[in-house]
Amino acid sequence: MSRGLLIILSGPSGVGKGTIRQYFESNARLNLAYSTSMTTRKPRNKEVDGKDYFFTTREKFQEAIKKGELLEYAEFVGNFYGTPLSEVERLRDEGKNVLLEIEVQGAKQVQEKCPDAISIFIIPPSMEELEKRIRGRKSEPEEVIQERLAKAANEMKMVPNYKYIVCNDDPKLAAELIETIILRHIELEENK
Ligand SMILES: Nc1nc2c(ncn2[C@@H]2O[C@H](COP(=O)(O)OP(=O)(O)O)[C@@H](O)[C@H]2O)c(=O)[nH]1
């Protein structure tokens, strides 16, 4: 059995990463495992600790950094987010294709550490549409929305660092494009 692939899914806040993931994560052919991140952000309504994120304190997050327990981490609009390394390793060793849904600074760290990671960036059809989506979600107060939108403009400059760019106009189509990318990489791996 070969080691699982490492897949990076990135893109600005509100572009639809979570929405698209729901379309393809139950596709058994993709053999995916979602890597649950650690964060110091407060849980939103309906978010479940240990499923959506491992919600933690800044102190515990700093400790995890110090102990080298994170594959990557970044500060994003006042909160820390990071990928627990041991879980990613365990899942890949089991042959699972591990999906990281992370922002651009963390993606850069993973690309440096794991050059064969498959990187996918999701872009919105327009910045106006992005603003509409992030507001429509009603998950953050106005000042946080402003900060996230300002950040999005800079994140879009990172597009050339990614292997694949997928526009999320229609989420089902975007999910199908991502499925195609992953399935082709699985095939390439099997033929190695
Ligand atoms: N570097 C890094 N970014 C993460 C991680 N987990 C989530 N993120 C990203 O952090 C950003 C903010 O996440 P969140 O507050 O959940 O907002 P949302 O993605 O807009 O729903 C998003 O771009 C996430 O993809 C992680 O483990 N590492």
Ligand SMILES: Nc1ncnc2c1ncn2[C@@H]1O[C@H](COP(=O)(O)OP(=O)(O)O)[C@@H](O)[C@H]1O
């Ligand atoms: N293709 C799309 N067209 C219209 N609305 C979308 C589309 N994709 C996602 N959305 C909506 O945009 C908002 C942000 O999507 P979400 O998946 O939470 O983004 P992210 O995980 O990238 O922050 C949600 O309210 C979602 O329902």
